[in-house]
Amino acid sequence: MHSLTEQNYIQQLSIDCVIFGYENQQLKVLISTLKFKGDFQVLPSGFIYQGEDVDEAARRILEDRTSIKDTYLEQFHVFGKADRSNRAFLDRLIELNPDLVILHQQQRQQYEWFTRRFVSIGYYALVDMAKVIPQKHEIDQSITWYDVRQLPILAMDHNEIVQKAIDTLRLTLDQRLSAFSLLPESFTMKDVQEVYEAIYDKPFARNNFQKKILDMNVLERLEKKFTGAANKAPYLYRYIK
Amino acid sequence: MHSLTEQNYIQQLSIDCVIFGYENQQLKVLISTLKFKGDFQVLPSGFIYQGEDVDEAARRILEDRTSIKDTYLEQFHVFGKADRSNRAFLDRLIELNPDLVILHQQQRQQYEWFTRRFVSIGYYALVDMAKVIPQKHEIDQSITWYDVRQLPILAMDHNEIVQKAIDTLRLTLDQRLSAFSLLPESFTMKDVQEVYEAIYDKPFARNNFQKKILDMNVLERLEKKFTGAANKAPYLYRYIK
Incomplete structure (x- = not known):
């Protein structure tokens, strides 16, 4: 879980990416399924380095997960509820995966920062699916496309984040001419x-x-x-x- | 400068409010002029308490500066350049106001947090100007309405923030029916x-x-x-x- 180790990140701030693709008359979203017991499914996410623009961080996360650089990417909303935290998520993950040594007591303190309240900046990307090779992380079992009308229950508020991305996409589609990017x-x-x-x-x-x-x-x-x-x-x- | 003292805020995260009013065929924005030498002019801004929703913090800042609670308020963009910091602003302020005891060496360390990089969440509000009594802070010389076409040069990236708010307002005016709030x-x-x-x-x-x-x-x-x-x-x- 290297990606959860505290590095020189801005604290309590994260980025969630809603990566839209299109195939067979279906609008799709890229979802990663963690390799732990419990069917944890999440949006591609990440953090912002102290020396990095927020937009740059979003582009890095997008490239990391899709292997493409230049595509439509737009910041759309900040998710900032006070009770937004990774703690419940991490607690449940440990409960269902007691064998997960890396998360045991002695190592937990280095993930303490990760269980605090996080404000998350939502970005959505529009990609030509044919050009994307979804990239797994170490902690992923898989990363795959889901029809937005048949999304699984995602961790934390990620379903709400996808819905808000769709609402924004609809609201601004004609002005931004963004559909062609799909x-x-x-x-x-x-x-x-x-x-x-x-x-x-x-x-x-x-x-x-x-x-x-x-x-x-x-x-x-x-x-x-x-x-x-x-x-x-x-x-x-x-x-x- | 009580508002700059570190409290239980989320670090490196701020809120800037573009408060729009309308009068005599002019779209106006509420700008505060600081009482220090150097004509520093800024948007109403603030920080987010650890136990507070981001939207709630924006509403608190808006109410604090306008004395009205229920009005159109919308988050519109995050300003997240890596070189966004209050340091240059504070340095210039101290340079022009050497008599400002509170900012001298011995007290400066308590404002250190304030000079770090900040990611700022932009909100815009639409208010009925007749109902607003602009509220000065301790550090303000005045807080007044400016025609958006005749804005002064604001501190940091605040002019850019106003422009982005106007762009967003225009882009979504018909769908959100927000003009009536003015x-x-x-x-x-x-x-x-x-x-x-x-x-x-x-x-x-x-x-x-x-x-x-x-x-x-x-x-x-x-x-x-x-x-x-x-x-x-x-x-x-x-x-x-």
Whole structure:
């Protein structure tokens, strides 16, 4: 559990990352399952070094877990309830994993800092899933994508953090044009509509939707998509930043 | 400078409040001018007690400076650059105010915590200026409203914080219906248009604007405003939350 050892971090401040991907008409979130007994599932998280910008720390955590550097990343909310602490989480983990030597009494004091109240800064990222190779940490059993509509119960307030990220994504999607970050380089208009439908979890009327997107004036039309049936082939588009 | 003495605060974390008011077609921000030599001007700020929710701390700071409890208040951004610190600010203050006994060597160590790097959580509030009586602190010469288009140079990154608050206000105004919080209980459609024009710093076409606002379905039409000229009197409206 090297990542829980106190280093030169700002105390009582953490970062939680909601990393969104998109596949098969589903909006997905990257969740890590800890290798301890008890099915502990959490968002990718981390801390801020004294000499590091908060945004830089978020980018480091994102890169560490996805192996990609340049993608859409945005700070969206601070979770600052006074009763927000890792203590209950750690207590339960030790209760279910009594054999976990590293967490026994003599070593516990070095994790004391970790059980204090934490204020957490939420960031969400939008990634092209095809480019991401999720990276396990030493303490992870796995790190995988979950459909946001079928999320497991996450540790602490992480379900609430995901929900707030989705709310913010919906609230600012049109102004920030962020949906395109979930798609590959080129895509059809149907792909755009489906990604919007996955984000808002509701259908849109095709003609209105298409008009709205084209009116944004941010897409370049490319060649037709090769489908074998030339006359019905849809155009491909590319997002111009 | 009681407010700078270390208490049971979360270390290296602060709150800055951008308190918006509206008057004479101007969007205004509440700024405090410190009573020391050097024209130091800052946003109302404060810290978070260990046992206090971050939102609660922001509300306490807002109430402390405006004497009002219930008004629109929203967390909007975290300012987390690694080089964000009060040290340069405090050094300059001492340089220009060498007679300031309380900041001399022997007392300086108790303010040491205050000169470290701080991550600041930005909140903006929207208030009905007529209800606010700005409250001076011991260290303030004055606390007054400034037109956002004519802000002085503020200490640290406080100008940047105000700008980000304005950007966020503009980005989410229609979805959050927050503009009405700047107006008194009842207002004319012209008042609404003028508050929007102040926020976006640009004119809107009257007919389109009026239609857009009425389509939101959040206003109740009251009696006509008494102007003396009955046939031209505009209707008053009230915002229904």
